[in-house]
Amino acid sequence: MQRSFFMRNPSVLIFIGLLALFTLLVTVFSEAFGVGVISTSLVKTLGKTLCLCLIAIAMDLVWGYCGILSLGHFAFFGLGGYMIGMWLMYERTKAIVVSSLAEAPLPPTADEIRDGIGTQIFGVVGGAEIPPIWFFADSLFAQLVLVVTIPGLLALIFGWLAFRSRVTGVYLSILTQAMTLALALYLFQNDSGLRGNNGLSGLQNLPGLDDVPQATISIWFLWASAFALGLGYLVAAWVVGGKFGSVVRGIRDDEARVRFLGYHVESYKLVVFTLTAIIAAIAGALYYPQAGIINPAEIAPIASIYLAVWVAIGGRGRLYGAVIGAAFVSLVSTWFTGGQAPDIPLGFYTIQWVDWWLVLLGLSFVLVTLLAPQGIGGLFDLFTNRKTPERGGADLGPDAGSLQEKEAEQ
Amino acid sequence: MSTLLEVSGISVTFDGFRAINNLSFQIGSAEMRAIIGPNGAGKTTFMDIVTGKTRPDEGRVIWGEKSVNLLKMSESQIARAGVGRKFQRPTVFEDQTVLENLIMALKNRRRPFSVLGYRRSAEDVGRVEVLAEEIGLKAELPRKAGELAHGQKQWLEIGMLLAQEPRLLLVDEPAAGMSPMEREQTTAILVEAAKTRAVVVVEHDMEFVRRLNCKVTVLHEGSVLAEGSLDHVTANQEVIDVYLGR
């Protein structure tokens, strides 16, 4: 009865294969390891897109499978970025300070180096002291641990509070949005210890690897992002594939029923919420060294809503849908906002896509929600001829918001 | 016969409306009981209280040999303690297969990480197959629950209930929307179940209740109006008044 994991989930193998092929092609065409058709900045864009695909998978787990429309996952993404950014910025500044002090007549003391780093990093917000939260910033290992633990802990505490009080549906969405907003506002302060609205910068430079050109580093990060995405896909498929996935989807469709089956629904939600927060944080930790800069604006609620948009357009409730949505929308968005899209002259008015792209995105999002709730991923059903259940009744689950007859017929 | 569930003196008020008024109720560990009553008598609220969905304003709900207080437990704890509930409308997970539905209900460890590491053992699959046989859905195991006919969904839900291996079954209108043939089979399943555990059936259909051939409790305005055999209660003048109007 029990077939092997890959037999039950053929999409995993296909996905990983395609991902490997993609990575290989980019490497071959890159400037660092190949013929140089693909510019370094494009490699970075592609690497960042892979990270966005990874957080989209997290979003799909929490929303598409567990039914929690979190409007706060970019908070975890950003925190992950901040955690790795602290190490990158501290170590790099340290290298600069040490080399500049090496010229001094007396060898610098540890305090002098620390003060130098403090002035370098925090001078911009009018400080020189290194705040206590930077305690581990000189240790890559500790900061890597923090990448996972800080967002995980935040998700755990927030989730515990929210799920325990049985906040669901729209209320929960708004609460997650409030959480992101609170975090963003907090980080915007100069005395938050993370350089206020300046954020952390210069993250594209790896400490101790000044000789390695960005072209090479960008490919390294592309590989790391692709690996993380593949692994994330595998983990997500494994989580939703078995009985756990059964329970989680049950929670999405009818929370009360799952409860009466004896499952502690809150724990399941908490596990999914925390797990996805950690995936998001890892995605962020890979994204921001490629972007080079992180600031609190990245965490603003709007970012998390865009995340929901990607997953919805790609097709929620299926992992590859989330990946397609994130990749498609973010790349198209880059194309339109980058000024590459041709303007459309209407005679009396010229549509410039830099200005009108958001309008197009907003409206197409409404149309997708209305007309194609399955998203782009729904197209795959045409090929695989996935059977839609014949449903006789009206709404398909007792809870408002569960799958509806109309939707199922799409 | 030892008492499995003892409800004493519970009352619930919703915005000034007394849904349950000083209700007391007992059931033994292997007993079938039918609860009847007009609309608004408090039948569903009673079930809500036993399963932990609604907290009563006063009263006690005592469970099992160890006399555990159910009012202090969450819904999922009560369910794990051995109270199973079937809703009025069939609520199965339509997006999942019959097999997945039954596996989910199967008595097993319920903690998230145990479930994450769960692998379907041959033994579990065997148990599911036996159950499916019992509820007549063996052939339907790989199908999505949403594709089943209404009566089949009812059975699937009863099957899920049995898979939980509860000591007390709370069944809300199991025969609604069933054909006479299906009713007969449902009766058989319930009667069989009542041999080893307590079964409480809420039902409007007197014919169905008669076929269950068990003790009957009549609820009215949130408290017990009469109790006894069906013939006994239907002869009761008060019950006749309540059902036919004064």
Next chain:
Amino acid sequence: MTRTIFYGLGAALLWLMTATVSLAQSPIQDLLQTYEADLAKPSRKSIGTVIEGLIASGQPEIPELLTKWREKDVWQRKDDKLFFYGEKIDSKTYRLIDIATGEVVGELPKKELKQLKPNSGVRGVIATALVQFQLTDPDRATREAGLTAIERGPEASHLGALRASISPETDADLKARKVRLERLLTIPYDEDSATRVAAIESFSKDLGVDARAAINPLLTTTRKAAATLPENANIAAVLEPGDDLTRAEAYGLLVDAGLAPAQVPASAQKDALIANVENGQVAGVPVHQLDNDAARADAYAKLAAAGTVPPAVTETQIDEALAANVIFDVYAEPDNAVTDAAQEALKSIETRVFFNQMLDLGLDGLSLASIYFLAAIGLAITFGVMGVINMAHGEFIMMGAYTGYVVQQVIPDYTVSIIVAIPLAFAVTFAAGVAMERLVIRWLYNRPLETLLATFGISIALQQIAKNIFGTQARPLTSPGWLDGALVFNDVVSISYIRIAIFVLSLIFLCVLLFVLNKTRLGLETRAVTQNPRMAASMGINPDRVNMLTFGLGSGIAGIAGVAIGLYAKVTSELGADYIVQSFMTVVVGGVGNIWGTLLGATMIGFLQKGIEWLNPSNTLAAQTYMIIFIIIFIQFRPKGIIALKGRAAGD
């Protein structure tokens, strides 16, 4: 001889002429001539008598003369030493004006004139003398100006003039001001201790900033160090190093007072080390070992032992110096009865100020609450009745604000334009809301999360369209003139009229909505649909129509809220987004489907936000963070808001 006689005659004639001219002079000119020498070359010593004499003469021209004198507009004609007012024509020519008559006497080249240039000390004396005139001037405006001048820059010399001017004062308002100012001036400038204390005590229930400004300087202290506590100084406090101030600060004071040798700072020690590097060594210690503080201190000690550098002060030396001396705060004011009274009065004033600040905070909270109520009530209605979260609600607010802006472009009168803008904003957003309900939301009932996302899509589109039309810069929505200014209760409590107007507007809304929902057919149907849509439908209510109208109503209110918010905030395309999260919070905290719930939610959030801002005034960002955290915790205790529907109607 005849020549001599002729000359003599000539001289006599000249004298006669001069005398005639002199005789024709005004009394003021005569008076001035008596002081000619002192006026031409004034000094601080003589000027007092001059001015006293001038004033004592009681001539009516004296005030103007003093004013002109101070402003260096009085000139002397060199040939006859007469004084005139001078007016510059060009750099070389001046027009002379007679002091008494104000008539133009003639125009003279500058070299024939001498300007009276009183130095600053003299000018000060003149100004003081002028004050007296100003304060007793028959013209009320002049008296008021004089009083205001003293209020701005009070001086000891004003006190006498002020006191003298109180009893002749006829105007009640001015008299009150003079009396108050007299008490204020008494505090620093009177010589009698008891009088000063009485004046200080008279202000102990006063909220005026001026009172605190007068009392506060009395309590300024200087931190000093001495071997022993001085006997006759007014000591505020004796300080303990380590508790009241750091050891370093305390030692610094000792050094400043010359009671201890100066410490060699770390940077100077380092410089000394660098200066003494010889062959890669400092006092025998290799330079590469000097990478920690202990090694550097050792090396410096060795240099000091060799006498190359001054020795560093050791910790024991610091301790001894601190133990041997006292450090204390001493009042600048020598009279301790005055400082005690000042302390008492200030304490009592501060208590009162605190209560009044609370009152002011309450008003602020109330006005913020009314803004949140306006912003959230439309959202609450649509959410309560239809279970629909409208993410584009903020953009409807923005639309309302832009409608107001466009109306002001067409109708220049601000009052009329606001009166037109309010119904127009309602109409525009009502139409937008109905259109959105018909086109989008209707298809998504019972799928609240997808409604949320679809309306979000509309929200970003609307925001961008507004940006494309109106640009990114803020557009002004000007309030009518009668809404400018503030209602001032006292120096602490005040509220601007615009906030009062918004408060009144939200009260009107509350009443109108209560009326619509409780007394009209639409309200009845709306409540029916809220509680049980299926039952309502079977009773012949058309839920489609009710939903449409409700959504239109909610959106229309957002439009009006937009006009109100636009009046005191700048209109930008992000205006709505700034309020949307707070609006959501208000709805969530208040509870769904109940106007009173929204009111309570708005009140709570408004007061909470103001309260947190008051506790941490420098940081509004942190205030918002803490508020959101508070709300998340609040939800733990009331997951369905302050006013929650109970029982089966609430659903699960």
